[in-house]
Amino acid sequence: MNDLDYAFFQRKVLDLTGIDLSSYKSDQMRRRLNALATRSGARNLFEYYRIISRDPAKRQEFRDFVTINVSEFFRIPEKFEYLRQYVLPELLRERRRLNVWSAGCSNGAEPYSLAIILDQLAPTGDWRILATDIDTTILQRARCGVYASCDVRNLDKHTLAKYFVPAGEQVRVIDRIKSRVQFKMHDLLRDEYQRDFDLIVCRHVIIYFTEVAKDCILRKFNDSLRPGGVLFVGGTEMLKRPGDLGYNCLAVSFYVKPRANSSVAASCRGGTISGGDNCGCRLGGPAR
Ligand SMILES: C[S@@+](CC[C@H](N)C(=O)[O-])C[C@H]1O[C@@H](n2cnc3c(N)ncnc32)[C@H](O)[C@@H]1O
Numbered sequence: 001m002n003d004l005d006y007a008f009f010q011r012k013v014l015d016l017t018g019i020d021l022s023s024y025k026s027d028q029m030r031r032r033l034n035a036l037a038t039r040s041g042a043r044n045l046f047e048y049y050r051i052i053s054r055d056p057a058k059r060q061e062f063r064d065f066v067t068i069n070v071s072e073f074f075r076i077p078e079k080f081e082y083l084r085q086y087v088l089p090e091l092l093r094e095r096r097r098l099n100v101w102s103a104g105c106s107n108g109a110e111p112y113s114l115a116i117i118l119d120q121l122a123p124t125g126d127w128r129i130l131a132t133d134i135d136t137t138i139l140q141r142a143r144c145g146v147y148a149s150c151d152v153r154n155l156d157k158h159t160l161a162k163y164f165v166p167a168g169e170q171v172r173v174i175d176r177i178k179s180r181v182q183f184k185m186h187d188l189l190r191d192e193y194q195r196d197f198d199l200i201v202c203r204h205v206i207i208y209f210t211e212v213a214k215d216c217i218l219r220k221f222n223d224s225l226r227p228g229g230v231l232f233v234g235g236t237e238m239l240k241r242p243g244d245l246g247y248n249c250l251a252v253s254f255y256v257k258p259r260a261n262s263s264v265a266a267s268c269r270g271g272t273i274s275g276g277d278n279c280g281c282r283l284g285g286p287a288r
Helices: 003-017 026-039 045-054 056-066 077-094 109-121 134-143 157-163 209-226 262-267
Strands: 097-103 126-133 164-167 171-174 181-185 197-202 225-233 248-251 255-258
Touching: 003 045, 003 262, 026 197, 026 225, 045 056, 045 134, 056 134, 056 157, 077 109, 077 197, 077 225, 077 248, 077 255, 097 109, 109 126, 109 157, 109 181, 126 134, 134 181, 197 209, 209 225
Parallel strands: 097 126, 097 197, 126 181, 197 225
Antiparallel strands: 164 171, 225 255, 248 255
16 A cells, blocks of 8 residues: 555544544554454455444454553553652642643553552642543543453552452452542544643653654643643653753653743753652752
């Protein structure tokens, strides 16, 4: 299939499903889609389009396939440890009410991990987590909060006992934690972004997008953060030129939106949050 044919397929899919394939990395997506089409008995993407336009189950399979939903609790635990030890205590000190957004939250393991840390740091604090994803099926699972034992393998016994209850062969997140997380369908490529977040967590999501789409999302995140707010991305999603997008690098995977009265240079000259793989910027307090 040549580029023009693929562009045609993208347009048809956008009309049919609302998914904008043109913003996802093309080579990777085409390779995966061709494999999926073959598995579905289609000889090319045109035939595959006909299948998904007629068969709702195949259409859902296509959605699930495009929106890779792999997730787990405390994915890359040392990053969550950095969040627990350095980022969240500072944000909690500064803000009476903490607004957190888990964007591309998949099955809910990520926002529930954030809620567990916040419950440990500020059990009675005024904090809430918005958790969004483009995939309504996975959001339904996230709301249920039921997980297989392999999903919770990063959790120690104490955390498991405190924050989960048995649910047959599986475990379910306790209601106190669930009540702190609001799940909502949101397409990072098409929908309006809410504002005034103190922390935006978007991990293992933008890696699937083109450079143009990625930059656009990162700029919108910047608009959505309050000054001093932090963006937390995946290990392979490092920002090449954070300053161009309005961020200072705090540590690997962590970026801060500078306050109005601080320039990137001024903020980077200051002290650092100790611990972790630091890029050298300050989080709290005025710029020096
Ligand atoms: C690999 S999962 C990452 C889950 C979690 N953030 C983590 O790190 O474990 C990627 C998620 O991004 C979601 N996603 C893909 N495209 C999206 C879009 N345009 N808008 C919002 N979410 C999207 C997928 O549905 C999927 O649940």
